[in-house]
Amino acid sequence: MRRRALFRHASLAAAGTAATGGLAAPAIAQGQPALRWRMTSSYPKSLETIYGTGEVFARAVAELTDNQFQIRVFGAGEVTPPLQALDAVQAGTIECAHTTSFFYTGKNEAFAIATGLPFGLNTRQQEAWLYQGGGIELLNAFFAKFNVFGLPLGSTGAQMGxxxxxxxxxxxxxxxxxxxxxxxxxxxxxxxxxxxxxxxxxxxxxxxxxxxxxxxxxxxxxxxxxxxxxxxxxxxxxxxxxxxAANTQFFCNLDQYNSLPKPYQAAIRAACTEATRWMVARYDTHHPEALRRLVAQGxxxxxxxxxxxxxxxxxxxxxxxxxxxRNPDFAxxxxxxxxxxDEMRLWHRISELSFDSYAAQLSARR
CATH class of the missing domain: 3.40.190.10 (Periplasmic binding protein-like II)
Known part of the structure; x- marks a missing residue:
């Protein structure tokens, strides 16, 4: 689905309007303010995938709003120390951040759930819980206590130990x-x-x-x-x-997010989803060759x-x-x-795991 089509659908749905006809691109941003935001990343620019996910997000927001809403991404430490991105957003000194929620478990252990818990969900299961299991809503009820709004912005898939x-x-x-x-x-x-x-x-x-x-x-x-x-x-x-599975996170100052026009909020939601899929796909396609090179290097x-x-x-x-x-927010x-x-593991044991296990064995025999 093209970005403008996705944005048009999200915008009309948010307004409770049925999408019954075409909508020219300039009309999407017509009458909306020109906004320039800053996003601080917790990741160095040298890591082109995890840092680059923030840039994919920012480009999508600009395209979806006919360049009326632009977000400039800054690398780790350029405007905010990488492990203090949440603090800067919470205080309103910067509008938004691309970070990892579990960096802030010292404030409250519930922040860890937005990233991933030990022995927890895989990528498919995490996405299912977030988007269809009420996870995003539950997390935002918690994030509001810190004056931020959050969405998944990237997923690494399973990681190395x-x-x-x-x-x-x-x-x-x-x-x-x-x-x-x-x-x-x-x-x-x-x-x-x-x-x-x-x-x-x-x-x-x-x-x-x-x-x-x-x-x-x-x-x-x-x-x-x-x-x-x-x-x-x-x-x-x-x-x-x-x-x-490990999600990285979009955090936005809650007051700033609530003040956005509804079409811009929809653009943020759509862009977060697009950038998350981009990160998963990029890691899955580039990890194999990188692993071969690492083995060759010792x-x-x-x-x-x-x-x-x-x-x-x-x-x-x-x-x-x-x-x-002891922690009611976490509970x-x-x-x-x-x-x-527990429910998804029961299903995945029958479906995904059985297929993946056999397919892995089949590949090993080739």
């Missing part, structure tokens, strides 16, 4: 391990005896090179190759149990052992119950999220 200076075959090998890891997974690592660190993308390699940290999880082959981790930590583990692929996964899963299950019991969203998780 990170780069390690030494092998970690058993749970005991996590004791004392200093690892850059975000969100509630850091608390799980802590319960396993590790020492979690939260660092922005541009700060990770120097810390790994100096030995300030022993391991790092970031995303997957495309970005990990650009950040050069293979040169200082060759053991490349999988899977990332802390993120079966990456040593290692699966996390079953003992490791089981131990981390037990630690997470205990933490999950504790947070539900309110988690009730819907966990129901969706």
């Amino acid at each position: 990170g780069w390690f200076r030494k092998e970690v075959p058993t749970p005991a090998d996590l004791k004392g391990l200093k690892m850059r890891i975000g969100g509630l997974a850091g608390t799980v690592l802590e319960r396993m005896g590790g020492v979690p660190q939260q660092l922005a993308g541009g700060d990770i390699y120097p810390a790994l090179e100096r030995g300030t940290i022993d391991a790092v999880e970031w995303l997957g082959p495309v970005d990990d190759e650009k950040l050069g981790f293979v040169r200082v930590a060759p053991f490349y583990y999988y899977p990332a149990w802390w993120e079966g 990456a040593k692929l290692r699966p996390f052992s079953r003992d490791m996964l089981d131990a981390c899963a037990r630690a997470w299950e205990g933490l999950e119950k504790e947070i539900v019991a 309110a969203i988690h009730a819907s999220w966990s129901k969706g998780r």
